[in-house]
Amino acid sequence: MIKVMIVEDDPMVAEFNKCYLELVEGFTLQALVHSADEAFSVLDQTEIDLIMLDIFMPGMNGLDFLINLRQQGKSADVIVISAACDNNHIKKALQFGAVDYIIKPFQFERLNSALLGYKGLVGLMEQDVLNQVELDQCILYKEQSVAAKLPKGVDRNTLNVIWEKIQELGQSPFSTEEIANQIGVSRVSMRKYLEFLKQIGSLKLELIYGTVGRPIYKYRCIHTMNNFIHRYL
Template identity: 65%
Template sequence: MIKVMIVDDDPMIAEFNRRYVEAVKDFKVEVGVHSANEALKILDKVDIDLILLDIFMPGMNGLELLMKIRRVGKGVDVIVVTAACDRDHIKKALQFGAVDYIIKPFTFDRLKAALLAYKGMASLMEDQERLSQVELDQCLLYKEQPIVIELPKGVDKKTLAIIWEKIQQLEESLFSTEEMAKYIGISRISMRKYLEFLRKISVLKLELIYGTVGRPTYKYLKIDSGKHILERYL
């Protein structure tokens, strides 16, 4: 579970943000505060993974809080959620390590996309000591993709979700196109389109399997971090 702190001086906006955050799987708002000073006190006592941070607040503003967090070496991540849309605020927030910058008013889909991207990166960092360029790009470059990502021709969202669910239920980690086609009940040609799509987005990878007799065969292997990548397509 990813533990979130919301820092916003407007109680109504903070409450809306809390509802948005907790509508996304694996996120929980541990605490909401209405000033930077309150946030600093909480951070000394509570383990927080991610802060949703407003900039315009009485007293210490959000950027000052972000700079102070970095100066004292706290590793908490920050997504700025603010009405400030000028170049200076945006540039300074990114320079001090904000992982995303969302301008008010925003849509739930925009915040959800940011949270899912953050979850994907957090999962990769936790599960793997070394990352491939493809895995890293799936997280770092998501902003260049539309929030609703168009699937390739011949790949249906509903069927894709069913196939992914079945893949996660398999007892064997390796499987062939033919095996999965029989399991789902669609043609081998159609199944290959789905499995190749999953391979191209680094959810599956191909393994060459050598048997005791006959030719070696290719089978697909699920990549553990792939579920966070796939969430953007479903």
């Protein structure tokens, strides 16, 4: 298992990152901290393979943390997850060894790709002799064939049936009740599947205004040819 530490000062974002991490097979969260000082304390006591690092934090910011990390000779890899999108921050993060840079806000698909790519690279580095094709696939983050972990209560076969029905609907909006009736499952169960599909970026939730009555929320497929969903099927 790849041991991960999340360094994020916003408690809500930290929790989102934690939940996203738990969806990806092969990673385990060792620590969740809210400052650079806390992170260095953890590193002094615990073996960490990968750090998910924010830049804008009170006290020492993420870039200074990354610089200090390298100056101390610590080998933990870093994926930066930050709202900083200017070339100065990005260039410095990459110069000091960040293996990836994800700009907030982001979809789960982007983080999942980064983690799967990193896991592939870790596995490749365990080999004595490296193959160029395999190395290119990991470094360039090509499509991974690894089946992603589903959250508790989401069944792969049921998800496949629901996704096929959604593809039939194309770009037409639908409510939880409407598709639950078509599939033959309860609204409570269906809501869990639809929220998962929304979380990974396959669906979006819209407020639909009718001619009479209150507006209602309906889901809409973002892209019926979204290949990312097939990692879960």
